[in-house]
Amino acid sequence: MGRVLPIIIVLSLILCGCGGNKQQTAAVPGYTCEAVIEYEKDFSAVAQIKVPGGGIFEAEIVSPTQLSGLKFSADRENITVSLKGVETPCQPKESYGGFADIMAAAFLKLSTGSPTLTKQKELVYEGTTKGVFFKFVLNEEGLPLSLNVPEKKLKVEFSKWQYQGKN
Numbered sequence: 001m002g003r004v005l006p007i008i009i010v011l012s013l014i015l016c017g018c019g020g021n022k023q024q025t026a027a028v029p030g031y032t033c034e035a036v037i038e039y040e041k042d043f044s045a046v047a048q049i050k051v052p053g054g055g056i057f058e059a060e061i062v063s064p065t066q067l068s069g070l071k072f073s074a075d076r077e078n079i080t081v082s083l084k085g086v087e088t089p090c091q092p093k094e095s096y097g098g099f100a101d102i103m104a105a106a107f108l109k110l111s112t113g114s115p116t117l118t119k120q121k122e123l124v125y126e127g128t129t130k131g132v133f134f135k136f137v138l139n140e141e142g143l144p145l146s147l148n149v150p151e152k153k154l155k156v157e158f159s160k161w162q163y164q165g166k167n
Contacts, residue, residue, distance in 0.1 A: 029053065029163050029164065030050075030051060030052035030053040030163065030164035031050075031051055031143060031161050031162060031163050031164060032048065032049060032050045032051070032160075032161070032162050032164065033048075033049050033051075033143070033144070033158050033159065033160055033161040033162070034046060034047070034048060034049065034158070034159050034160040035047045035048075035049050035059070035156050035157070035158050036156065036157045036159070037154075037155075037156050038153075038154070038155045038156075039152075039153060039154050039155075040153045041153070044064075045061055045063060045064060045067060046061070046062050046063045047059045047060060047061050047062065048060050048062055049158070052164060054075075055075050056073075056074070056075050057072075057073065057074040057075075058071070058072065058073045058074075059071070059072045059073075060072075069083060069084065070082075070083050071083070115138070121139070121140040122137050122138065122139060122140070122145060123137070123138040123139070123140065123142070124136075124137050125137075125138075131151070132149065132151040132152065133149070133150060133151060134147070134148065134149045135147070135148045135149075136148075143158070143161050144158040145157075145158055146158065
């Protein structure tokens, strides 16, 4: 769990609406999606992500089987990890594996920066913090497509979006 926790914390804080242009964030309705996570050379996982809005984020690891059922929930102030009904709070302000600076920079970039609009109508937010480059890509509707942090060997691809309340 020690390897997946920093990744989920980064995802929760970026996706829960804590960052982002307030007008754009408000326009994106709640959604679910799948995240395929690759970290370093030997770790990969698949998570089901639920972002109902209002700064709430939920994720459940569905693979690998050793982590299946591990759940994370976050709001703008708290992060909770649970497995088989046993919950424990986490401190998002701590530096989990050096990801805290990336989270802070991503928030700043999402909340104050202007994205680059690609020919494919993707919104690209890029930044560097303490020499660590990150790239966060959204589609034109504001849904996440990818997160890449090469220095930390982290890559996340998002797919299978579904707006809540729609089939």
